[in-house]
Amino acid sequence: MESKRKTYLIRLAVTAVLTAMASVLMYYEVPLPFMPPFLKFDFSEIPVVIGSFAIGPVFGVIIELLKNLIHLPMTQTAGIGEMSNFITGSIFVLTAGFIYNKIHTKPGVILSTAVATIVLALVGIPLNAYVTLPLYANVLGFSTEAIVGMSQTVNPMITSKWTLIMWGFVPFNLIKGIIVGVFTFLLSLPLTVPLKAIRRKTGLKV
Numbered sequence: 001m002e003s004k005r006k007t008y009l010i011r012l013a014v015t016a017v018l019t020a021m022a023s024v025l026m027y028y029e030v031p032l033p034f035m036p037p038f039l040k041f042d043f044s045e046i047p048v049v050i051g052s053f054a055i056g057p058v059f060g061v062i063i064e065l066l067k068n069l070i071h072l073p074m075t076q077t078a079g080i081g082e083m084s085n086f087i088t089g090s091i092f093v094l095t096a097g098f099i100y101n102k103i104h105t106k107p108g109v110i111l112s113t114a115v116a117t118i119v120l121a122l123v124g125i126p127l128n129a130y131v132t133l134p135l136y137a138n139v140l141g142f143s144t145e146a147i148v149g150m151s152q153t154v155n156p157m158i159t160s161k162w163t164l165i166m167w168g169f170v171p172f173n174l175i176k177g178i179i180v181g182v183f184t185f186l187l188s189l190p191l192t193v194p195l196k197a198i199r200r201k202t203g204l205k206v
Helices: 002-025 045-055 057-074 080-102 106-140 144-152 161-188 192-201
Strands: none
Touching: 002 045, 002 057, 002 192, 045 057, 045 080, 045 161, 045 192, 057 080, 080 106, 080 161, 106 144, 106 161, 144 161
């Protein structure tokens, strides 16, 4: 009983710390070259992925949910942006966390984030086509045509809904996944010992 309580407290502490870090990082957004202006990158997924590695992919999703709920009162998209961020972030951390749990090594970090990046880019296609863009149109009255026009000013290859997805959302998700993967790998090097210690204390394989 005492062991279960200790495991619960460790997971709670790690979740709280990484949620706080992710929530702060979510406010520091930067635009990427040639990307539609409404697509901005932030580093908030890095603590979430590390949490997924440390205490399991399910807790990575919990951290992802909490950081978006914390950000929700400041939303400028009626919660659509936060919902999309939660779905795509969860896809990324679930994929990366699942693979890392099988291969919890330095090459495992690279493989897990690389596969997660590809999955994110692929799943993002129908998600943006049939969920995110229609919600922006129906809830905010911001039509896909208007978004295409805005995007075309920075990338002339974007001329329609599907070129917006292929030359806007897909490369954005690929770049985002690569950056998150690289920084996660670099941070995992000095964190190898504490990551293993946390995994051991919470009953995960090391």
